[in-house]
Amino acid sequence: MEKQKLSVLVLAVVFGGMALFPPFLLSQYWLHVMIISLFYVMMASSWNLIAGYTGQVSFAHAAFAGIGAYASGILSVFFGLSPWLGIPIGSAVSALLGLAVGYLCIRMGGIYLSLTTLGFSEILRIIITNEDNWTRGTMGLQVPGLFAEYSKTSYYYLFLVVAILVLILLYRLIHSDLGLSFRAVLNDETAASSSGINTVRIRIIAFTISSAIAGLAGGLYGHYVMLISPDVPSLGQMFLVLAMAVIGGMGSFAGPIIGAFLLEILSEYIRIYGEYHVLFYGLVALTITRFAPDGLMAVAGKFSGKKRVGVETL
Amino acid sequence: MSHNNNPHFENSPILLKGEKVSKLFGGLVAVKEVDFHILQGEIVGLIGPNGAGKTTLFNLIGGLFHPSTGAIRFEGADITALKPVQICHKGIARTYQIVRPFLKMNCLENVLIGIIGRPQREKSKKKEEEEASEFLRFVGLGGKERVMSADLTLIDKKRLEMARALACGPRLLLLDEVMAGLNPTEINQALELVEIIRGQFKITLFWIEHVMGAIMKASNRIIVLDQGQKIMEGSPERVVADPRVIEAYLGENHAYGKGN
């Protein structure tokens, strides 16, 4: 079977399984882990869109999640807006800011873009920490949940459905003409430009979509844990997302998904010994970037001896 | 295959025109007040010793950077300050001295980019893929749709770049040293391809080359640059015999005028 279709099938089985698998068989604890994993699946996959597919290493991704979370949170706490409306609005706010940042960075090469997004992320975190009238600063903003009666199962299905929709969106995008243009820009921006691709437009679109998804994921996360803190838009979170994409495999579709599940689940085991998972993931990510820059997906590909057949990046 | 039979170009419109184009990099003068013009339907060769400013001129036309002074016009419109993507949409495509296909994409995808990049697209995805396949077949890469461009031989990479450039639907094609690194058989194949491009696609060609035999055979007219300035222009026979050109090339190991 063509490699691409095989990977899609595997993913479909995994997610289908997750959908049908009776959540009540899992303990509340592991349900939580699954929900958080799905959050990271959305974050890592959308970051991969700009970093893996268009070559823009942004450090503002966690910040966009934070914007979505805080926007929705503030709307619900201070204006009584239902999170079901607040979350999409938060996502839109993130998208707009993503558009702005993307536009700001168009004339910038890789390093400058990364530094700008880093600066943006830190500015946001500082503002959030200081404007505690709105955000309750480091204590965190307590926000209402999405369901009248708290039920992890409900959240599980919600996150699952949204994650699947997001992944379908990303998949269709990557396999569209736009996705092809993304990859051309990644390969060789000058040649792409001389071939008629509006690289500026491409990069901005990628940024906007990716930050919209981050905002959505952030909003969902916020109203799930019901406490939004400056930890969400932090560089620590940014690192985790980056590590997931890098370890799983940037520039492949399934890589970030696998990375997200793997790292989140593993971190639960590592937590038994202490808060070492960040260091551990850092070392793994370092090794991978040094020796196998295309991540675990590429390593797996080599073992099965399959030759890359092009349109896929899966 | 001599094209110096001079199909008359006097009545052809000017397709590309450069007026006193200069480019300075810091203190270095790369191109100095070069006037040039290309008539529709011509094949014009651009030659000169290394460092003469030929690729710089192409980069200026292609919008990769802009002239310090002077203007460039295409089909009457001023394209001096346009960006590469706009220049492509105007109808100018190019290949590169050091070939650069999209390495992590397969041949079909490479050509598709040219098609996707067109300002107007009406066809369905299927038709576009068929068209891309056609271009691949045309340059001799038929059947290699799914091969990663990184896995191609040098001449095939050049073919691919050619196909991608053609897919943009240009009226002017800038070729930068396509023959470099090719053996005599491949050179002849490339020459045939070039002629078909001119005849079948009705594309005008502006062409940098060091392989003298090839460019002399194929071109209607030659422009010679040396140290950023145009020192001569005319038919291949006159250029080859011109003392200024000979002088510029002294010290360069070229067996020009003798084929290769």
Added chain:
Amino acid sequence: MSEFLLYLINGIVIGVINAISAIGVSLIVGIMKVVNFAHGELFIFAGYFSYHLSQSLGLPPLVAMFVAVGLTFLVGLLMEWTLIRPTYGDDMRSLIITFILSIVLQNAALLIFGPYPLKPPALIGGATNLFGLFYYGNQRLISFFISLAVLFLIFYLLKRTWFGKAIRAISQDRQMASMIGIDHWKMNTFSFGLGAALAGVAGVIVAPIFPVTPSGSAAISLTAFVIVVLGGMGSLKGCIIGGLLLGLIENLGAAYISTMYRNIFAFIILILVLVIRPWGLFGQKA
């Protein structure tokens, strides 16, 4: 008035120290086109080395400082040789690898050195009466003069020695430099080591004034980046002027505008420069 003078002097003192740190970043960016995200970690590692060398091994503070810088230099060499070198040419990959390295080192520092702020002993105690207006810490004054000395040394190194000329040649035109025989692999490794060492120098100078903690490293890296961007990549005097400017803006801004937002000034400057004038005050337009 004396308050203003105090902030001004603080700004200048920290400014020159940060300038040294910034040069460390600028050097590596100029030669290797690599932004060393792990810069701040090297800075604090040097501080920790300095602390332990004097506390645990009982070395005199000045000696401890030198040895600490030397160790940091070696760490830099090691880092380049094992991790950075293979990524040479791939901007995205080298960026990612130094970022990950930074996180790893941060966490390692937490594990190895513990979370508590540590201060190596001061070289000199007491305070001096400045301008008859207030007393200013002697350690800070000494740090200022040491920094000036270091800056002069760097200036001399870059302008007068062969090595310095080689550095300037490479950062201007890599091809040309290799054509005249400069071995750029060795230069890369050595320059990275030097950049690390400069981070270390700044670190050992600062540590007796502001104690080192593992969580402070990110801010240090970012400060250095802002200065390099502001001053202009590849410009030595840009780093110095940028460092002074930033030091003044932060201190005066924190005092007169808002203490809470003290750290935001650097980032605002960063973004403003990148958007309006990316080549900074004295950098070369690409």
